[in-house]
Amino acid sequence: MPTNPMWANLSTTSNIQEESTMFGVPSAILQKAVTVAGNGTMLNIMSEDRSFFEFMVFLHLADFQDNKIRQFNVYFNSDNPLPYIPQYLAADYVYSRNWYSSTDGKFNITLAATAKSLLPPMLNALEIYTLVAHSTPTTFSKDFDAIMAIKFEYGIKKNWMGDPCSPSRFAWDGVICRNTSDNIPRIISLDLSNSNLHGVISNNFTLLTALENLNLTGNQLNGTIPGSLCKLNAGSFIFSYNSDQDVCKKTSPSSSRSRATILAISIAAPVMVVAILGLSYLIWRVKRKSNIFAYNPPRVPEPTNASRNEKYHWDHLQENENRQFTYEELEKITDNFQLIIGEGGFGRVYHGRLEDNTEVAVKMLSGTSSSGFNGFLAEVQSLTKVHHKNLVSLVGYCSEKAHLALVYEYMSRGNLFDHLRGLYIAKLVRLKV
Incomplete structure (x- = not known):
């Protein structure tokens, strides 16, 4: 100041x-x-x-x-x-x-x-x-746009201000220019060695179409080399990257073979992995099916004084793959039968929760209900024969001495009857109004 x-x-x-x-x-x-x-x-x-x-x-x-x-x-x-x-x-x-x-x-x-x-x-x-007025021509516009893009992409800390080539005594550090037959300066050489550059090799270098020499050694660059970079100047372009050697020189036959080997391995390896995974899946499916067919569910003890029809229903239940619960397990999953969620002629229904936190309904047969026992077995027959996405499915059963129970899916939003009854009452209220 x-x-x-x-x-x-x-x-x-x-x-x-x-x-x-x-x-x-x-x-x-x-x-x-x-x-x-x-x-x-x-x-x-x-x-x-x-x-x-x-x-x-x-x-x-x-x-x-x-x-x-x-x-x-x-x-x-x-x-x-x-x-x-x-x-x-x-x-x-x-x-x-x-x-x-x-x-x-x-x-x-x-x-x-x-x-x-x-x-x-x-x-x-x-x-x-x-603004400094001068009579010398300015750098080719596309070269100027490319070098400015490179400057801002890498945040280059040099005296890169004004025109890169003109006047020649103020040319940018590391930049060499040559005039064309039309007296327009073109950037033919760019030395950015040891310039603390980071990131990938920019595609903006390929926009310097008159470039004959590029030196990027001594920086922290990574990634692949743009494919069109080595094609500048009909293949006579010299590019120094990780060492002083020109990385754009033609590769020897041995290096070509090694690249072909690497390419073959890179293709074959994923194919082998997919094949192994597919084979593993097939073996797992076969084992799973064999386990299913080999499964022999425990025999359900026949309830005392059961009639012939009742015996048939219990025999039908044991042929299915449902889980057999003990009475002690029922006490555990219902928290000692604390929450009653329903009651009928067969007995009470309790809310329960399995080991994996799945909610279930536990229907217990009352020992004092003879008609409830017939309805109980009828429900066994329905749940073991009929399967539909809109019907509850049987999870398991309990047949232990005097304790008979069915464990099936819990309907958290109630049954169809409750919803239809609610709709019917709502319609009556609207008609009355």
Whole structure:
């Protein structure tokens, strides 16, 4: 910053968070600032440089005095004011937004405190960007777009500003250009060795179609090499990557055979894995079927004084693959028959929960009900013969001494009769209304 008797210098040792944009300046610069000397409320910056033709101004600001309010308006050459409140210990910037054209190179910047501000304006740094006119041609437009894309993709920290090739004395570091017959500069060589690049090899390199030499050694790059990269310049392209050797040279017959072997293995291995899995599945199915056919369910003891028809029903039940429960197991899954969820002529129905947390209904036959026993066996016959997705299925049974029980699926939302009865009552209510 230039000196001025109307300014007062400020400084701090506190760390200031830098800007993450391409226009950011180091924290060490932002730790110093100028403000208005005395009791003034207006900071004026005036300059005259006849070498300026077109220019744009950037003001870098960061407040490190947090004890009072600081607000001000920024004027560029008396344009409309830009209201601004600087952030505490955090960098920010304000720019003129327009390119100013001037034949004499004069410009004026004013920072004026608002009526609410208790502190005068402050300024940490000032940058002026100018357009430099020159007669030399600029870099081929597609090469320029490609090299700019590479710059932003990898965040390259070099003197890569302005035109990559022109003027030649200001060419970018690592960039070599050659003029075509039409006097248009083309990028023919790019050296980005030891440039702290990370990630994959960008496809943007393939857009530099006049490129003859590319050096990416000494970086942290990974991934595959773009297939069209080595085809640049009809195969005469030189590419240095993990070593100083050219990775685009034609491979020897032995290396070609090794690649073919790797390709064959990469194809055969998944096929073998699929075949093994398929064979394992078939063996499992065969074993499972044999286990099913070999299953011999325990014989259900015949209840005492059962008639011939009743004996038939119990014989039919034992031929099915239902689980046989003990009375002790029924006590456990129903929590000692605590929750009654139904009752009929055969006895009571209790809510239960199996070991895998599956809810079931346990229907116990009452010892005092003779008619209930016949209905009980009739239900056995229905559940073991009829199977449908909308009917409850039999989970198991218990036939232990005087304890007879059926265990079947639990209907958490009630039965069909309850739902139809609810609909019927609802319709009657609507008709009455």
